[in-house]
Amino acid sequence: MRPMISSRIRIGLASAWMMSAGLVMALGPVQVTAQANASRPILIERVVAVVNSEVIVETELQRRIAQARQAIARSGQQPPPPRVLREQVLDRMINDLALLQRAAMTGVVVDEPTLDRAVARIADQNGLSVTGLRDQLEKEGVAFARFRQDIREEIMLTRLREREVDNRLRISDAEVDAFLAAQGQSLARVDEIKLAQILIPLPEKADAKAIEKAQQLAAQVYNKAKAGEDFAALVTAHSAANTTNAGSLGWRSPDRLPSLFVNAVARLAPGQVAEPVRSANGFHILKLEDRRSALQSQLVDVFKARHILIRVDAQTSEQVALRRLDEVKRRMSLGERFETLAKEISQDPGSAPRGGELDWAYPGDLVPEFERAALRLSPGQVSDPVRSVFGYHLIQMIDRKREPLTEDRLKLVARMALRDRKLAEAVDEWTREVRANSYVEIKRDAD
Structure with missing residues (x-):
């Protein structure tokens, strides 16, 4: 069973301690009789709720109410009446405690490295180091350990x-289709083709001899390509068009290509x-790289x-990580x-x-800090160190483009x-079920 913090006192242990000290736990506040004046009880702590074998005490409830008030104030909303807010916060605390007890019983644990990374991410999101976060919390009266x-x-x-609710949710294909229809999202499709080209140029006012010479070269290049020579190498050697990406024009719908090109590859199979x-x-040698049917959706x-x-982590501080990445950039400046x-x-x-290479990333695929930093880069450019929940990154942009979302996406x-x-509905139902299976007693006279 997990160790208990000071605001949650195990009833068995607390009762044994109080009996040995000659104390009595009342149904409401816990009180102790002072030696100097036995007629005047001194309030030690107030128990506001019992959840199975643990209690929630007044000081912890007041701390959570204060947190709730701060959150409401930041949102610009009006808080509910004090009694209503107290009931809402206490209700949430009871639910959380019942769930934490279930987590402990089922073996859910959080190790120190995981906790360290989570705290580091919160610090980074607030533009602070972990030390700066600790100092800021302590200025606000929040103990860092708490x-x-x-x-x-x-x-x-x-x-x-995630284990008891998320993994049990099932969404059918019919529900997905109905949702898209309700959102006005079309699943209409458009055919697209991906071409690569080699351009044998013609002068602006080419005579018959120049045209014949270009035509002969085009025929030679075509025969080599048809025989299986590397098309990218032929592009580099002969093409007057853009030779980046091996002459590829990328994915395009037929209406975004010259009809001359579309007709030329109409009967080809991919690779021909x-x-x-x-x-x-001039003369164009066209290779059909692939065909696909894509959605008519917005570009991303x-x-x-x-x-x-x-x-x-515990072995590598933020300063050490940054020094290591500074060394990486220094070595890159020397040609590595x-x-x-x-x-x-x-x-x-x-x-x-794979040399740090990631797959093509769509919006939301990567953590926000990484994605924002990457999208500020041009191809070939390297970022400054970027902090995420995983640590510090150097990012090099390889390529970027805009394309429609696929049907799968x-x-x-x-x-x-x-x-x-x-999920929201399932979590509410699950929480009610866990609470219903717990012993809960609210000390109404503690209000």
Whole structure:
């Protein structure tokens, strides 16, 4: 069973201590008779509720009420009447205590490194170091140990909820489709093709000889491509068009391509090369890279990046992590490659073997701090150290683009929205069930 904090006194232990000291626990306040004047009881602590084998005391209730008042004031709302607020806060405390007892009984624990990372994230979100957060809390009269315990309990409740509620929620495909329809989201699709090209140019006023020469070169390049030579190498060697991305034009719908191109690849299978076609700019050798059917949805920013992660934990302070990343940037200034350093230094086991490279990231895929910093970068640019819940990152942008959400992505967004809606109802029902299975006594005469 987890250790109890001072505001939650185990009844068995408390009763034994009070009996040995000659004290009596009344149904309302706990009182002790002073030696100097036996006729005047001195109030030690007030018990406001009993939850199974633990109690909630008045000082802890008042602390939570004060927190609630501060939160309400920050939101700009009017607080409810004092008695109503007291009842609401006490009700929440009873529920939380019953759930924490269940978490302890079912083996939910939060280790110190996890707690340290959570506290570090809160500090970072407030623009503070952990030491600065401690100082700020103490200025506000909040003990740092009490604050850490509150965060530990929040994590325990989240883990318990994930295990007993979240993982049991089921969202059907029919519910997703109905949700999208209700939101006015269309699942209408549009065909898209991905082309790569090699352009053999023609002068502005080309004569017959120049046209013939360009046509012959185009035929030679086409034959090489058709025979299986590397198309990207042919692009580099011969194309007068943009040679980045191996001549790829990216995903486009037919109405965003010249009809000449669309007609040339109409009967091709992905991977095949079309015979050269002529435009005013020259001869084009087109390769059909792929076809797909995409949703007609809004465009979103997506990006591909590399990163180097230095974790902040009991062994590595924030200052040490920052010094290590400063050293990384120094070595890069001397010519070392980001991906080589990522393999050597990064503490992200998933990306380090790949030189820190991450998959294409859509909005919401990565933690907000990382995503915001990455989207400020241009391809090839490296960020300053970025703090997240995982530690400090250096981020290098590889590429970025705008593209429509895929059907899978759109359905995932809908499924998550439905899950959030159902989750609130399921959590309320689960909380009522846990409380109903607990012994709860509220000391009404303590008001």
